[in-house]
Amino acid sequence: MDFYYLPLSAPCRSVLMTAKALGLxxxxxxxxxxxxxxxxPEFLKINPQHTIxxxxxxxxxxxxxxxxxxxxxxxxxxxxxPLYPSCPQKRAxxxxxxxxxxxxxxxxxxxxxxxxxxxxxxxxxxxxKKLEVAIEFLNTFLSQTKYVxxxxxxxxxxxxxxxxxxFEAVNIDFSKFENVTKWYALVKETAPGADExxxxxxxxxxLIPK
Numbered sequence: 001m002d003f004y005y006l007p008l009s010a011p012c013r014s015v016l017m018t019a020k021a022l023g024l025x026x027x028x029x030x031x032x033x034x035x036x037x038x039x040x041p042e043f044l045k046i047n048p049q050h051t052i053x054x055x056x057x058x059x060x061x062x063x064x065x066x067x068x069x070x071x072x073x074x075x076x077x078x079x080x081x082p083l084y085p086s087c088p089q090k091r092a093x094x095x096x097x098x099x100x101x102x103x104x105x106x107x108x109x110x111x112x113x114x115x116x117x118x119x120x121x122x123x124x125x126x127x128x129k130k131l132e133v134a135i136e137f138l139n140t141f142l143s144q145t146k147y148v149x150x151x152x153x154x155x156x157x158x159x160x161x162x163x164x165x166x167f168e169a170v171n172i173d174f175s176k177f178e179n180v181t182k183w184y185a186l187v188k189e190t191a192p193g194a195d196e197x198x199x200x201x202x203x204x205x206x207l208i209p210k
Contacts, residue, residue, distance in 0.1 A: 002056040004031045004043070007200035008207070010106065010162040011065030012053040013193075016200075017158040018069045020193030021083055022076050026055075066098045069155045082152050094149045097156035100137070106163045108134040113170060117207040135167075135174050142179035146186075153191065161187050161194070165201040170208055 003019075003026040005012035019026050031037050031052050038050040047054045047063050054063040055071070062068055073084040080086045084094060112127040138160065141148055149156040164184050167174055174180055188194050 001025075001058075002027045002029055004029045004046075004054040004056075005052050006031060006033065007196075008203035009052060010166045010201070011159075013165075013197045013200045014065050014159040014162040015053045015055070015068050015072075017162070017191060017193035017197055018072050018083070018155060020196070021158070021191075022072055024072065024076055066102060066155075066159060069098075069159065073155065082154065083158075084155050090150060094154045094156045097141070097149045097154075098159055101156070101159045101163055105134045105138060105160065109163065109167065109172070113172075116209050120209060131172070135177050135180060139177040139179045142183050146183075148183070153187070157187055158191060158193075161191055162197055162201075165197055166204055169201040169204040 001024070003015065005016070005028060007013070016026070031043065031054075033052065037043065038052065043054075044050055046056060046061050049063060051063055053065050053068060054061065055068045057071075057075075062071055070084060073081050077083060085091060108127070108131040112124065112131045115121040116123055138148070145151055147153055147157050148160050161184070164174070164180065165188065168184075174184075188198065191197070
């Protein structure tokens, strides 16, 4: 399977951890967005949205990290894999947390941080407050369960681990959120592929405005 990615990308890292958890070997293909490699005709044929991560499995192309994660478990995971179990309610909770990560947690980070490194704008304290509201939601989720979607590690943990490790890399302080801090200490040491995720997250430091 060909996997187009950048290590600093949290969505890419969440897929890498999923593959690791499933014992899959990906043929990693670095795609440097900063140099416009995602706009080359050969990549546009694979993914007309020209985004990463993108997976190509025997000619089948799929992008959007959470869609890739689910695809990998459904095709290559064991029956009733705990990463994404078949129980409709457990799966619904995992889906909710994945969509929360995409639409609220990571999106609030992007709204706050991306203008700083892309447009050299100063940090907006109001956007930081909105980011902290999103982290508080996660903190509430984790007051009820050991992991973000129950009492076992799931795809939701891998996606949100990639996000929270990115926060840490760019010096966003979440230490006041006790449940998040406790969960993060656990999963950053025990999640499959956590080491590679941490290394990739550190590359985000290069984007911190000087």
